[in-house]
Structure formats: C-alpha cells, structure tokens
Amino acid sequence: MDINRSTMTALFTGLTTAFNARLEATTAYYQHVAMTVNSTTAANQYPRMDDLPGFREWNGDRVVHDLSMQAQIIVNNEYEKTIGVKRSQIEDAQLGFLSETIAGWGQDSATFPDELVFPLLKSGETSVCYDGQYFFDTDHPGYDENGAEISVSNVTAGAATPWYLVDDSQVVKPLIYQTRKPFKLTAMDAMTDENVFHKGRFEYGIDGRAGAGYGLWQTIHKSRAVLNADNYAAVRAAMMGIRRRDGRANAIRPTKLLVPPTLEQAGRKLLEAEFIDGGDSNIWKGTAELVVIPDLA
Secondary structure (H helix, E strand, O other), X not given: OOOOHHHHHHHHHHHHHHHHHHHHHOOOOHHHOEEEEEOOOOEEEEEEOOOOOOOOOOOOOOOOOOOEEEEEEEEOEEEEEEEEEEHHHHHOOOOHHHHHHHHHHHHHHHHHHHHHHHHHHHOXXXXXXXXXXXXXXXXXXXXXXXXXXXXXXXXXXXXXXXXXXXXXXXXXXXXEEEEEXXXXXXXXXXXXXXXXXXXXXXXXXXXXXXXXXXXXXXXEEEEOOOOOHHHXXXXXXXXXXXXXXXXXXXXXXXXXXXXXXXXXXXXXXXXXXXXXXXXXXXXXOOOOEEEEOHHHO
C-alpha cells in the first residue's frame, strides 16, 4: 500500500465507518435503569425533585414550592483508549486487524455507560444519594396518605442473589448517565506528526467525557429475598404505595425486572410462564419485562 495523504484519508474514512456502524448497532443495558442527560459543562448539579406535591386546584394565587437545597453534583470525567500501528504494517496492507479493532471500539463505546451505571446499583446500599440516605435504604424520608412524614424503604433484606424491580416509565429514572462529549475516533496519521516521523507509528484513539449518579430512589427496589411470586408481589406493592408530600400516590408502575444470569430461569417462570404449580394460571405473567443483565452478576 502506497502511503500518502489520499490513501491515509481513505483508510481513516473506512475505520470511522466501521466504528460508527458498530456503535449504532450495539444495544446497551443502561437505558433500562438510567436516563441520559446531555451536559455542557464540567459538572452538573441536580436539585432534589421528589419532594414536590402534585396538582392543586388553582384558587387565588399560585402556591410556590421551592426546590430543596439538597443536591448532587455529577462530574464529567475523561476516558480514552489508544493504539499504535507500525508504518510497515500499513505499507504491507495488514489492515484486517485494525478494522476489527476499531469496530470493537464502536461496540465498547455503545456499552460504556453500563460500566458507569451498574456499579452504582451494586454499591447502592453503601452510597449516599440526594436525600442524605443510602440509595437503597430502609428509612428514606417519605409520606403517608395524610401527608405525615414516615420512613420509606426501597430495599428488602435477605441472603439470596439480588434482583431489582424498576419503573423506567418515569421521566426521572433511578440513575443518571451524563454525557458531555460522545466517544469519537481520531487519528495522528499525518507524515509530519511526531509519532509518524520519529517512530514510524500511526496512532488511533477514541475519547469522551461522561459521568453517572443516582436519580429517583422511588423508581427502583432492590431485593435480596428469594425471587418468587410472594416476594415479587411484596416489592410491587411497596413501590406502588409510595406517596408524595400531599399524600397522593406517586404513580409508580413497575415495568422491568432486572436480574443477573443466575436468576434468568426464576425470572422467566415468574413473568413469562402461562401456568405454575401444576396448572394454576400465572397471575404475574406480563406484569413486568424481564431483563437479564450480565453486569449484575
């Protein structure tokens, strides 16, 4: 392969195409539990939004409810990966490995949010969220039907493998994936670039900026109890019983059951089987979508 500006431009165009094609074709899991927020600065501040009442009849002046001063800040960190390719490999047209590597980077970029989001779930019992409690906790500040303050739980104790029930129909989801700069392929492949001139090495890299944090704890419940019909029903009832400050139901609708691969069989029996226990109708069939997530293992 003759190395000149024209051939290197064509090579980079092909690599970019491979990167973008795999990026667009790859499905990630984080969207089941996290909302994506576009950021335009180094960090975003999120005020507490769960403490507001519902609608009221408009009599007289409006009643203004200030957002709480409690807030969390999510910082955008920088991430990159870079490889070097010897000039001789390009001259000899040994490019198959390069195209496959860059295509793999497209897949990695699409699933990268999973790397930030799911560790937050796994550490939620020891990580504080915006209300000052651990994200998964037994005494989040909440309200009863009369608007009186009570403690509300979004975690069930036990010794079994954890599973999560989620309402991802809400605008604000359990977690936040914050993107400042999407991953993009760049190259240092000009004949005058220092790495090419001194080392005979062409360099390709991707980089981006992002962060992740906790959203609404009300929209997710973590259970360490055995995944069965009784425990599933109890978690659904607990989530749907959460109320706003004015005592009204918070309209939580559990939509997704997130499990690690080891609980896939139990999850499918619970949510997809027509009959259970030797012929009884499965009343929980279709009440949520089962999502098997390897990162929860």
